[in-house]
Amino acid sequence: MEYKDYYGTLGVQREASADEIRKAFRRLARKYHPDVSKEPDAEARMKEVNEAYAVLSDAEKRAAYDQLGQGYRPGEEFRPPPDWDAGFEFSHRDFQGGDFSDFFAELFGRMGAQAHGRDHYAKVLLDVEDAFTGPTRQVALRVPKADAHGRVALETRTLNVRIPVGVREGQLIRLAGQGAAAGGKPGDLLLEVHFRPHGRFRVDGRDLHVDLPVAPWEAALGAVVPVALPAGELKVRIPAGAQGGRVLRVRGKGIPADPPGDLLLAIRVVLPSAEDEKARALYEQMARDLAFDPRAGS
């Protein structure tokens, strides 16, 4: 486990006042706010900033972190001494399991005990293809579990989950009785579905967006071309005279919900390389024989 330098994350001195820490956090929260940030790693940075602030903004956690962290450098392998937290009484119970790093969980894990007998909630990452096939997926969840000393460690729990066909981004799958046990009846587990970014497919609600590379003659003359989709291959007619950037809508071939979404194919004209001798000769002939100005009217 790596030692995390929370002061470094927020860019403040170890002696920083509560006010300085709050200001630094707000500045960074604005900089890395996922909705407005142009930084490529905004989401990951925001998570680190949130974690650092969760510790440093809380006097008890900060004191414990300060005492424990003496002599460690960021990234260094870190081993907390056994029972290091004896003598600290944490009064807040605001830890959201799984959101923070292993380092945080190890240090402040004992606060992770969630209200029992409640519905639990976890995000689950699926592939776009899963919405078409409705497979049974193994989902690994990290669940905070308390040991005999009341100390909480993250434990991995594996569940087999049947994914409904037509599942949508953001949709909840409810697993009855898989939440926290409350002595009596356990709560439910709510899984919130998100799709992993895919090289070719993008989902928007029920619609599936796909880039469709075509040869210049396919675009110019029209053609029927095969498109590989999660549900199998689909033959699509390219209308003659199609230009790059044009979006073809194929009704009902998106996510198979009720009603199903549409498939949106963005045409991208791909040119054969002129390094090929034959292609070069054809380009040269076109350049000679065609009175074509792509910038006419622009």
Place this chain on the structure above:
Amino acid sequence: MSDDVLITLEELTVVCSVSREWVRERLEEGLLTAATEGRFTLRAVRRVRRMRELERDFDAAPELAALVADLLEELEALRARLGREA
């Protein structure tokens, strides 16, 4: 995000880590709307998380957090339109 999948108030509070009271106050103030009585769209999940984070991170008043959420939703709608027309 689809508008036709509805979740209950209780599900909303679990996935967004907010209390019923928190949601009820914002419904009464008109900062949040339910799709039908006690039911919410997935869009509302996004809005509630946003408002909760803005309130927490910046000590923003609920009205201000809702205003920022309005603007961000508008921005998203415009960006999506740009993407479709491009």
